[in-house]
Amino acid sequence: MNADSIRKLFDEVRSGKLTPDEAVARLRHLPFEDLGFAKVDHHRALRAGMPEVIFGQNKTPAQVAGIFTRLAKHGGNVLATRADEKQFAAVRKKIRSAEYDPLARTITLFRDKKNYGKGTIAIVSAGTSDIPVAEEAVVTAELMGNKVEHYYDVGVAGIHRLLANREALTKSRVVIVCAGMEGALPSVVGGLVGVPVIAVPTSVGYGASFKGIAALLGMLNSCASNVSVVNIDNGFGAGYVASLINRLP
Amino acid sequence: MNADSIRKLFDEVRSGKLTPDEAVARLRHLPFEDLGFAKVDHHRALRAGMPEVIFGQNKTPAQVAGIFTRLAKHGGNVLATRADEKQFAAVRKKIRSAEYDPLARTITLFRDKKNYGKGTIAIVSAGTSDIPVAEEAVVTAELMGNKVEHYYDVGVAGIHRLLANREALTKSRVVIVCAGMEGALPSVVGGLVGVPVIAVPTSVGYGASFKGIAALLGMLNSCASNVSVVNIDNGFGAGYVASLINRLP
Amino acid sequence: MNADSIRKLFDEVRSGKLTPDEAVARLRHLPFEDLGFAKVDHHRALRAGMPEVIFGQNKTPAQVAGIFTRLAKHGGNVLATRADEKQFAAVRKKIRSAEYDPLARTITLFRDKKNYGKGTIAIVSAGTSDIPVAEEAVVTAELMGNKVEHYYDVGVAGIHRLLANREALTKSRVVIVCAGMEGALPSVVGGLVGVPVIAVPTSVGYGASFKGIAALLGMLNSCASNVSVVNIDNGFGAGYVASLINRLP
Amino acid sequence: MNADSIRKLFDEVRSGKLTPDEAVARLRHLPFEDLGFAKVDHHRALRAGMPEVIFGQNKTPAQVAGIFTRLAKHGGNVLATRADEKQFAAVRKKIRSAEYDPLARTITLFRDKKNYGKGTIAIVSAGTSDIPVAEEAVVTAELMGNKVEHYYDVGVAGIHRLLANREALTKSRVVIVCAGMEGALPSVVGGLVGVPVIAVPTSVGYGASFKGIAALLGMLNSCASNVSVVNIDNGFGAGYVASLINRLP
Amino acid sequence: MNADSIRKLFDEVRSGKLTPDEAVARLRHLPFEDLGFAKVDHHRALRAGMPEVIFGQNKTPAQVAGIFTRLAKHGGNVLATRADEKQFAAVRKKIRSAEYDPLARTITLFRDKKNYGKGTIAIVSAGTSDIPVAEEAVVTAELMGNKVEHYYDVGVAGIHRLLANREALTKSRVVIVCAGMEGALPSVVGGLVGVPVIAVPTSVGYGASFKGIAALLGMLNSCASNVSVVNIDNGFGAGYVASLINRLP
Amino acid sequence: MNADSIRKLFDEVRSGKLTPDEAVARLRHLPFEDLGFAKVDHHRALRAGMPEVIFGQNKTPAQVAGIFTRLAKHGGNVLATRADEKQFAAVRKKIRSAEYDPLARTITLFRDKKNYGKGTIAIVSAGTSDIPVAEEAVVTAELMGNKVEHYYDVGVAGIHRLLANREALTKSRVVIVCAGMEGALPSVVGGLVGVPVIAVPTSVGYGASFKGIAALLGMLNSCASNVSVVNIDNGFGAGYVASLINRLP
Amino acid sequence: MNADSIRKLFDEVRSGKLTPDEAVARLRHLPFEDLGFAKVDHHRALRAGMPEVIFGQNKTPAQVAGIFTRLAKHGGNVLATRADEKQFAAVRKKIRSAEYDPLARTITLFRDKKNYGKGTIAIVSAGTSDIPVAEEAVVTAELMGNKVEHYYDVGVAGIHRLLANREALTKSRVVIVCAGMEGALPSVVGGLVGVPVIAVPTSVGYGASFKGIAALLGMLNSCASNVSVVNIDNGFGAGYVASLINRLP
Amino acid sequence: MNADSIRKLFDEVRSGKLTPDEAVARLRHLPFEDLGFAKVDHHRALRAGMPEVIFGQNKTPAQVAGIFTRLAKHGGNVLATRADEKQFAAVRKKIRSAEYDPLARTITLFRDKKNYGKGTIAIVSAGTSDIPVAEEAVVTAELMGNKVEHYYDVGVAGIHRLLANREALTKSRVVIVCAGMEGALPSVVGGLVGVPVIAVPTSVGYGASFKGIAALLGMLNSCASNVSVVNIDNGFGAGYVASLINRLP
Numbered sequence A, B, C, D, E, F, G, H: 001m002n003a004d005s006i007r008k009l010f011d012e013v014r015s016g017k018l019t020p021d022e023a024v025a026r027l028r029h030l031p032f033e034d035l036g037f038a039k040v041d042h043h044r045a046l047r048a049g050m051p052e053v054i055f056g057q058n059k060t061p062a063q064v065a066g067i068f069t070r071l072a073k074h075g076g077n078v079l080a081t082r083a084d085e086k087q088f089a090a091v092r093k094k095i096r097s098a099e100y101d102p103l104a105r106t107i108t109l110f111r112d113k114k115n116y117g118k119g120t121i122a123i124v125s126a127g128t129s130d131i132p133v134a135e136e137a138v139v140t141a142e143l144m145g146n147k148v149e150h151y152y153d154v155g156v157a158g159i160h161r162l163l164a165n166r167e168a169l170t171k172s173r174v175v176i177v178c179a180g181m182e183g184a185l186p187s188v189v190g191g192l193v194g195v196p197v198i199a200v201p202t203s204v205g206y207g208a209s210f211k212g213i214a215a216l217l218g219m220l221n222s223c224a225s226n227v228s229v230v231n232i233d234n235g236f237g238a239g240y241v242a243s244l245i246n247r248l249p
Helices: A002-014 A020-029 A037-046 A061-072 A085-094 A130-142 A158-163 A164-168 A185-192 A207-220 A235-247 B001-014 B020-029 B039-048 B061-072 B085-094 B128-143 B157-163 B166-170 B185-190 B207-219 B233-246 C004-015 C020-027 C037-046 C061-072 C085-094 C128-143 C156-163 C166-170 C183-194 C207-220 C235-247 D002-016 D021-028 D037-046 D061-072 D085-092 D128-143 D154-161 D164-168 D184-193 D205-219 D235-245 E002-014 E020-027 E038-045 E061-072 E085-094 E130-145 E156-165 E168-169 E185-192 E208-218 E235-247 F004-015 F020-029 F037-045 F062-070 F084-093 F128-143 F155-161 F164-172 F184-194 F207-220 F234-248 G002-014 G020-029 G037-045 G063-072 G086-092 G128-143 G155-162 G166-170 G185-192 G206-221 G234-247 H002-014 H018-027 H037-045 H060-074 H084-094 H128-143 H156-163 H168-170 H187-193 H207-220 H235-247
Strands: A052-055 A078-081 A097-100 A106-109 A120-125 A147-151 A174-179 A197-200 A227-229 B052-055 B078-081 B099-101 B105-107 B121-123 B149-153 B174-179 B195-202 B227-229 C052-055 C078-081 C097-103 C104-109 C121-123 C147-151 C174-179 C197-201 C227-230 D052-055 D078-081 D099-101 D106-109 D120-125 D146-149 D172-181 D197-201 D227-229 E052-055 E078-081 E099-101 E106-109 E120-125 E147-151 E174-177 E197-201 E227-229 F052-055 F076-081 F098-103 F106-110 F120-125 F145-151 F174-179 F197-201 F227-229 G052-055 G080-083 G099-101 G105-108 G120-125 G145-149 G174-180 G198-201 G227-229 H052-055 H078-081 H097-102 H104-107 H121-124 H146-152 H174-179 H197-202 H226-230
Touching: A002 A078, A002 G002, A002 G020, A020 G002, A052 A061, A061 A078, A061 A106, A061 C004, A078 A130, A078 F052, A085 A097, A085 A106, A106 D184, A120 A130, A120 A164, A120 A235, A130 A147, A130 A174, A130 A197, A130 A235, A130 G234, A147 A164, A147 B085, A147 F020, A147 F084, A158 A185, A164 A185, A174 A185, A174 A235, A185 A197, A185 A207, A185 A227, A185 B157, A185 D037, A197 A207, A197 A235, A197 E168, A207 A227, A207 B207, A207 C207, A207 H207, A227 D227, A227 D235, A227 G086, A235 D227, B001 E020, B020 B121, B020 E002, B039 B149, B061 B078, B061 B085, B061 B105, B078 B128, B085 B105, B105 B128, B105 G063, B121 B128, B121 B166, B121 B233, B128 B149, B128 B174, B128 B195, B128 B233, B128 F128, B149 B166, B166 B185, B174 B185, B174 B233, B185 B195, B185 B207, B185 B227, B195 B207, B195 B233, B207 B227, B207 D205, B207 F004, B207 F207, B233 C227, B233 H156, C004 D002, C004 D021, C020 D002, C052 C061, C061 C078, C061 C104, C061 E038, C078 C128, C085 C097, C085 C104, C104 C128, C104 G063, C104 G227, C121 C128, C121 C166, C121 C235, C121 E052, C128 C174, C128 C197, C128 C235, C147 C166, C147 H018, C156 C183, C156 F184, C166 C183, C174 C183, C174 C235, C183 C197, C183 C227, C183 E120, C183 F155, C197 C207, C197 C235, C197 F234, C197 H121, C207 E208, C207 F207, D052 D061, D052 G099, D061 D078, D061 D085, D061 D106, D061 H197, D078 D128, D085 D106, D106 D128, D120 D128, D120 D164, D120 D235, D128 D146, D128 D172, D128 D197, D128 D235, D128 E156, D146 D164, D154 D184, D154 H156, D154 H187, D164 D184, D172 D184, D172 D235, D184 D197, D184 D205, D184 D227, D184 H156, D197 D205, D197 D235, D205 D227, D205 G206, D205 H207, E002 E174, E020 H078, E052 E061, E061 E078, E061 E085, E061 E106, E061 G052, E078 E130, E085 E099, E085 E106, E085 G037, E106 E130, E120 E130, E120 E168, E120 E235, E130 E147, E130 E174, E130 E197, E147 E168, E156 E185, E156 G155, E156 G185, E168 E185, E174 E235, E185 E197, E185 E208, E185 E227, E185 G155, E197 E235, E208 E227, E208 G206, E208 H207, E227 F227, E227 F234, E227 H104, F004 H018, F037 F084, F052 F062, F062 F076, F062 F084, F062 F106, F062 H187, F076 F128, F084 F106, F098 H168, F106 F128, F120 F128, F120 F164, F120 F234, F128 F197, F128 F234, F145 F164, F155 F184, F164 F184, F174 F234, F184 F197, F184 F207, F184 F227, F184 H037, F197 F207, F197 F234, F207 F227, F207 G206, G063 G086, G063 G105, G080 G128, G086 G099, G105 G128, G120 G128, G120 G166, G120 G234, G128 G145, G128 G174, G128 G198, G128 G234, G155 G185, G166 H078, G174 G185, G174 G234, G185 G206, G185 G227, G185 H097, G198 G206, G206 G227, G227 H226, G227 H235, G234 H226, H052 H060, H052 H168, H060 H084, H060 H104, H078 H128, H084 H097, H104 H128, H121 H128, H121 H168, H121 H235, H128 H146, H128 H174, H128 H197, H128 H235, H156 H187, H168 H187, H187 H197, H187 H207, H187 H226, H207 H226
Parallel strands: A052 A078, A120 A147, A120 A174, A174 A197, A197 A227, B052 B078, B121 B149, B121 B174, B174 B195, B195 B227, C052 C078, C121 C147, C121 C174, C174 C197, C197 C227, D052 D078, D120 D146, D120 D172, D172 D197, D197 D227, E052 E078, E120 E147, E120 E174, E174 E197, E197 E227, F052 F076, F120 F145, F120 F174, F174 F197, F197 F227, G052 G080, G120 G145, G120 G174, G174 G198, G198 G227, H052 H078, H121 H146, H121 H174, H174 H197, H197 H226
Antiparallel strands: A078 A106, A097 A106, B078 B105, B099 B105, C078 C104, C097 C104, D078 D106, D099 D106, E078 E106, E099 E106, F076 F106, F098 F106, G080 G105, G099 G105, H078 H104, H097 H104
C-alpha cells in the first residue's frame, strides 16, 4: 500500500533516521502514483456499482479475457464494450456467469444490482438502426446501477410517435437520445423535457450523412439549450454521463 | 429575327436559288441561337407572370438599373434579388413604381398580379433570423403569381408552435421550410404533410454550424422522404421551384 | 380504438361522472397517439397506391421478410430498397408474387397498377454507372403509380446525346436527373425544361469525386433555378418526391 | 385562456349542445397550442429563477430592448447573450436596473438571487483568451440560481496550475471546461473529477485550429468518459446544461 | 442517315409539298442528333489514331469484352483502363491480339503505330509507388501515337536524381508528373522546363495524405506557372491531354 | 558574368595555377547560380515576348513600382497581376506608358506586340461574374503574344448560348473556360472541341459553392478527357499554360 | 518558498506536533504548486536566456504593457509575438529599451545576448510573402541565444536558388523552412541536409491553398524523413523548437 | 567514379585537348548525379549506423527481399517498415539473421549496435492501442543507434500515471509522444519537460476522431511551445527525427 510508504517516511523522520530536509528531497522523487492520491481518488469516483470498463475493439480474445478476469476479482460489475463473440467465448471459459449482448456488443458481469440512481434514465432512439448504440447506453446505465426506460423508433418524421411518449419522457431525470441521418431528434426531445439531454450521433445513414457527421453537426447546433453531445456511436459515453447525473445526490 | 433566316433559306430552296444539298450544308453551320429554338422555348417557360430575375450581388447600381429597365420593357414582373439600397435608388430613378423590400433584399416591379398557381405555397421558418431567407422565397413566389402563407418562428425545440399550424400546413400544395442551426425542421414538417417540401438551409448559427453546412447536411439526410433541398440561403431558388410545382396543371 | 377513449370521456361528462374541469385535466395527459390524429393523417397521406417502403440495408433477411409480409396484408404495393438476393429469397418464400430487380436492388410487390399521376416522369442518367440509382427512382415512381420514361447515358461531355431528347424531356411533368463525377447534367437539363428538376448526385467517380461530394456540390450550386437536390445515391427519394409532384391534382 | 376553450367544449357536451361524437370531431381540429399543453409545460420547465434568454446577435437594439422589456414583466431574471453596448443602451433606457458585462457580452436583469442549485458549478478555462466564453457560462449559471466558482488560465501545458486546484474541483457538483487550441483540458479535468464535465470548445487559436474545430474534435474524442460537449463558443449552453444538472433534486 | 431527313425536308419544300413556314416549324422539332452534327464532329475529334476508351472499373468481363469487340471493328487502336485480369481473359477469347499490362491495368489493341506527335512526352514519377499511374499515362500516350520517355523515382527529397535528367526533360514537348504524398515534384519540374506540365496527384501515401488530397492541393497551388492538374490517379487523363498538346500542328 | 568564373577556373588549370584535383574541389563548392546554368535556362524559357510577372497581392505600391521598373529595363513586356489602383499610381509615376485594367486588375507594359502563337486562344466564361478572372487570362495571353477571342456569359443553364459559338470554339488551338458555381461548363466545352481545355474554377457563388470548391471539384471530375485544371481564380495561370501550348512549334 | 512548507511539515512531525498519520493526511491536500515541484522545474526549463513569451493577439495595449513590465523585472530577455504598434507604444512608455520589429510583429527586450547555441540555425523561406513568418522565427531564435542565418526567396520553382545555398545549409545544426502555397520546400531542403528540419506552413496563397492547409498537408506528407511540422504561420514555435535543439549539450 | 569524369575534364584542359570554353560548354551538360555531389552528401548524412529504410507497404515479398538483400551488402543496419509476415519470410530466406517485430511491423537486420546518441530518447504512448506506432519509433531509434526508454498507457485522463514518470521524462534528451483520440498528451508532456517533443498522432479512435485528424489537429495546436508534429501513424518519422536530434554533437 502506497500511503504506507509515506507513513514510513514520516516514521523515519520521527525516529530521527531522516532529517526533514532529506525527507523533502526524497518526497520530491516519489512517483505520484506511489503516493496513492490518484488511485484512491479514482477508486472513489468509481465506487458503488460503477463498473470497470474494457474497450474491446482491437483487443485479442486473450487480452479481453485477461483484463476481464482481473477486474472481476474486485467484486463489482464488469463491462466490456465493442466486444465480439470470440472475445466473449474467451471470457466465458474463465467466468461462467458473464453474459453477452449481441445487439449492444457488450460482455457483462452483473453482480451488484443495487439501484444507485435517483430517478429514471430515458433512452430514446430515432430509428431501428440506431438501437445497437442505444442498447450500449442501456447496458452501461444498468450496470452502473440505474433504472432505465427506452423508447425506440420515435424519429421526427413521424412526430406523433414521440409525442405519444412525452408524458413519460418528462418524468425522467435525464434523457439520452440516439439518432443518425439528420440528427434532429435531440432538438425536439430537448424542447419537450426540462432535464439534461445527452445526444449521441450515430453513423446510421448514407451519402451525405458522412458516417455520422451530419447527425453530429445537427446535435452540436441544437436550438434546444439543454442538449450536450458525445462522440459518434458513443452509447457507452452517454450511458456513463447520464449515470453520473442520475447518481448526483 | 432568326426564324426569318431559316425561312429565307427555305425560300431560296423553293425559288431554286439553292439546291436542297446546299441548304443542308449551310444549315449545318448556322449557329443554334440564330435558329431561335432555345429562346422561344425559354420564353415559353417564363410566360404568364414568371418574372425575369437579376442576381444583384456584385453588380453595380448602374448595371442593376440597366438590366432592370430593359427587362421592364417586356411588360411582365421584374425581380432583382440580393439587392441593396443603392441599387434600388438607381432603379427607382428610372422606374418610379419599383419597390424595395429591405428584409428580403429584393427590388420588384409587380405589375401582373394574376394568380397562376393551383393552390397555396406555405413558407415556414424555424427562427426569426431565418426570416430574410424566407421572405426572399415569399417575394419570389408572389411575383410568380402564387398565393403564399407563412409560418415563422416555429422551430423544433418548441414543437407545439409547429403543431398548432399543422392543419393549415397540410392544406398547402407545396411547403418551403427555411432553417439554420441543426436544420431539423424540414424533417418534422415533411412528416406532417403529404406534399413536396423544399428545404432551404440558412447560414444562421455559429461555431459548428459552419455557415449553414450543418443545416444543409441535416436536410440532405432527412428521414422524411418528401424533402428536397436547395443551396444555403437560396430562398429565391426555393420560391422558384415551389412556383413551378404549384403551377403544374 | 383511441377515438373511443375520447368518446368515453365525453360520455362520462354527459352522464355527470366527470365535471368538465376533471375532463380537461385528464385530457391533458392523454398521449397524442391515443387520440389517433397522426395515424389517421399518416394513412391519408399514403393512400391511393403509395407503397409502404422498407429500407433493406443493414436488415437481416428474416427482418425484411417479416416486415414485407406484414405490409403486404394492407393490399397495396410494397417496396423494399437497398435489398440483396438473400433478402429477396426470404421474402419469396412467403410471398410468391414478389419480384427482385438486381439493378435497382429493389424487392417489389406490384398489385395496384393504376396510374395516379397527371403526366410523365422523365428519369435521366449521365453515364451507365449511374443507372442503378436511376433504376431505383424508376421502380419507386412506377410503384407509386406513375408513367415513367428514361434517358440513359446522355452526359454533358457529349451534349448532342441530350439535345436529341430535348423535345421529349420538355413534355414531362417532372424530371429526375442522376449524375456522378462533376454532376453537371441537372444544370443543363434544368436549362432545357420548364418543369421541376430533382437532382440525384451519385457516388460514381474516383479521386476528387469523394464518393459523390463533387456531384452533390455541383447540383446545389446549379445555375438553373428549377433544380432541387436529394442525398447522394438517393434514387428512392427522388422517385418519391417526383411522384408527389406528379400526383398533385 | 386556452384551457377555457376546452372547458367550453365540455360544457356544451354537458348541456347537450354537442354530442360526444361532435365534440371528438371538433377536438381533432383544435390547434395544439390552443390546448395550452406545451406552454404550461414550458413554463414549468422554466420556473424557479430560470431566466428567459434573448440571443442578441443579429438583432437591432430596438428589438432587444423590446423583447427584454416584455420578459421583464414576468418578474424573474432576464438574460440577453451576445449583446453589444448599443443594445444595452437601448435596454437601459427602459429598464434602469439592467446591467452589462462587456467580457461576457451579456445584458442581465438580476432580481431573483435565490440559490436553486444543490452544489457548486466549477467553471474552468484553459487560457486568458477563453475567459469571455467562460464568463458567459458564469453569468448564465448565476442568473439561473447557482453558486459558481471559476478557475482560469489553468491549461494543460502547465499542468501544476490545474493540479493545484484539484481538491476544489473534485468538490463541485458539475464542471464546465472552456478551452481553445487543442482542447485537451476537459480530458485532464475529466480524469481528475468524478462528476459530469461539460466541455466548451472555443474559437481561440490560429492556423490549424480552424476557429475551434481542433478543440471541438479533441473534446468529442476525449478519453475521459464523463465529458459531453456543446457547440463552439457556446458558454451559454454549457451554463444552461450545468444548471439543469445542479438543480436536479 | 440523318442528313437525309434534312434533305428530304428541302426536297418537299422544293416540290411544294411543304411551305417554307411549315418546314421551319418542323425543323424546330427535329432532334439534334438526327441532324448528325455532333456525331460527325465527335468522329473528327477522335480521328487519326486516337483510341476509343473503355473505363473498366465496375464493368463485368462480358461488358468489357462486348464493348471492346465492337470498338475493334473500327480498325483503330482500342484502350480499356482500370481493367483487371478477368476482364482481359474475356476480351482475349474474342480478340487474340489484345494485350494486358498488369502495372497500368490496361487492355490494349495496338494496331496503328504511326507517330502522330510532334515531339516527345516525358512522364515523370516521384516514387516507385506512383508508377502504376504513370504507366497508365504511358500506355494512353503511346496508343494515341506519341513518343514517350519516362523518368521514375526522381522525387524531390533526393533532388539530384531529378537534376540528373534535367537536360532530357527540357527537350520534351510536354511533361506529365505523377506524385503522391506532398505532391511537390510538379513544382520543381515546372521550374526546370519551359513547356506545359500536366500534374497527376496519386493516392500514394498514408495518414494526412488523405488518399491524394494533400498531393492534389499541392499541385493546384504550385508556384510554377506552367502546371495544370487532373484528377487523383487519373493517368489516363494526363496522357490524353498531353497527347492533344503534342499533336497540335 | 558567371560563365566567366568557370572559364577563369579552366584558365587557371591550363596555366598550371591549379591542379585538376584542386579545380574539382573548388567546383564542388561553387554555388550553382554562380555557374549560371539555371539562369540561362530560365531566360531561354522566358524569351520571345513572355512577360516577367509580378504577383501584386500583399505588396506595397513602392515594392510593385520598384520591381516593375527593374523588369521594364529588360525591354520586353511586363505584367503585374492582382494589382490595385494605388500600385498602378506608383508604377505610373516611373513608367508613363504603363496601363491599368481595373477588371483584370493588371498593370501592363505592352511593348512587344508580335504574335508568337500558332493559333487562337479561346477564353470562355460561364457568367458575367466570372469575367474578371477571364480577363486576367486574356491580358496574360495577349502580353505573351497570342491572339485571343472571348465568349462570355455562355453558361450551361442556357446551353444554346454556348452552342451558338461552337463553330468558332472548335477552330481555336486551346480553350480556357472560367466558371464558378457548379463549374459544369468545361465538361460541356470539352465535349464540343478536340483541343486541350484549361479549366479555371472561380470563387463566384454563395453557400455550398464554398468560395470555388464546388467548381474546382466539378472540373477535376470532368467527364471530358481533354480538361486539366488550375487553382481557383487563377486566370493568370490558365493564360500562361495556354500560351505555352499555343506557342509550341 | 514552498519547499519550506514541506519542511515545516516534517519539523512538526519531528517535534511531535503532528503524528505521521496526520502528516500524510495533510500532505494529501496540499496543492501541488505549493510543493513547488512544477515551478522549480518550469524555471529550470526556461533558464539561461530563454525568454518569457507574450502572445499579443487579442490583448489590449495595457495588458501587453503590464505583462511585459512584470517579465522585464526578471532580468532576462522578453518577447511579445503577434504584437502591433499600439501595443508597442504602451510598452515603450514603461521600458525605453524595448524594440519593435514591424515585419516579425514582435516587441523585444534584448538584454542577454550570450550565445547559448552549439551551432547555427538556418531559416529558409520559399517566397517574399513568407518572410514575416520567417522573421518571427529569427527573432525568437535570436532572443533565445542562437546564431541565425537566413535564406529567403529560394522556392522550389527556381530550384537553382536553393542549390546555390546548399553548402551553407548543410553546415547548420537545425533548419527552419517557411513556405506557403504547395509547401514543397521542406521536402527538398530535407533531402539536401542531414539535420532536423522544422517546417512552418504559411497562410500565403489563394484559392485552394485554403489559408495554409495545402502547405500544411504537403509538409506532413513530406517524403523527407527528417521533417517535423508546426502550426500554420507559427514562426515562433519553429524558432522555439529549433532553439531547444540547438542548445542541447 | 564520377569525380573522375570531372578530373578527366580538367586533365583534358591541361593537356590542351579541350579549350576552357569547350570545357565550360561540356560541364554545362553533365548530369549532376554524374558529378557525384549529392550521392556523396547523401552517404555522409546516412553514415554511422543510420539504417537504410524500405517502406514495405504495397511492395511484393520479392521486391522487399530484393532491396533488403542489396542494402544488407553495405554492412550497416537495415530496416523495413510497414512490413508483413510474408515479406519477412521472403527476406528470411536470403538473410538468416533478419528479425521481424509483429507489433512494430518491422523487418530488421541489426548489426551495428554502437550507441551514436548523446542521451536517451523517451517514447510515450497514451493508450495500449497506440503501442504499435510507438514501437515503430522504438525500433527505428534503436537501429539508428540510440538508447530508448518507453512509457506506455499514460494518457491524460489518468494524469497521475504520467506524473509518476515525470522525473524520468525530464532526463531524456528528446521525447516522442504517440496519441490517438484527442491527442492531448503531447501538450501535457511538453509542459513537463524542457526538451524537444515530437508528437505522433495515431489513427486510434472512432467516430469524430476521423482516423487521426482529431489527434493531428490537437497536436498542431498544442499550447506547449516545444512540440512539433509528424504525419498520422508515422512512428518511423518520429524515431528518425528524434535520432537526428539525439545524435547532434
